[in-house]
Amino acid sequence: xxxxxxCRKYQEELEGLDFPPMPGKKGQEIWETVSKKAxxxxxxxxxxxxxxxxxxxxxxxxxxxxxxxxxxxFNNEPFDKAEGYVPPEK
Numbered sequence: 001x002x003x004x005x006x007c008r009k010y011q012e013e014l015e016g017l018d019f020p021p022m023p024g025k026k027g028q029e030i031w032e033t034v035s036k037k038a039x040x041x042x043x044x045x046x047x048x049x050x051x052x053x054x055x056x057x058x059x060x061x062x063x064x065x066x067x068x069x070x071x072x073x074f075n076n077e078p079f080d081k082a083e084g085y086v087p088p089e090k
Contacts, residue, residue, distance in 0.1 A: 008033045
């Protein structure tokens with residue numbers, strides 16, 4: 001049986017992550033409050049931001065920026081999106 005969490009993004013019980021996605025307190029907090037669905041959606045958004053804005057993960061300011069955007073995403077606050085991105089038609 002999979003583990004469930006009360007997802008702070010979707011405000012409902014959903015399947016949780018299998019393990020904390022990063023070390024430390026922040027990883028533990030995400031593991032306890034973010035669903036697998038929300039985490040996968042954030043990973044897609046993060047990838048688009050990195051690619052479209054040509055961000056370098058070697059830059060500490062980039063990592064701070066992405067962490068701030070992640071918090072905004074999970075808290076349902078406005079967050080930066082890749083400019084000019086058009087999702088594929090289904």
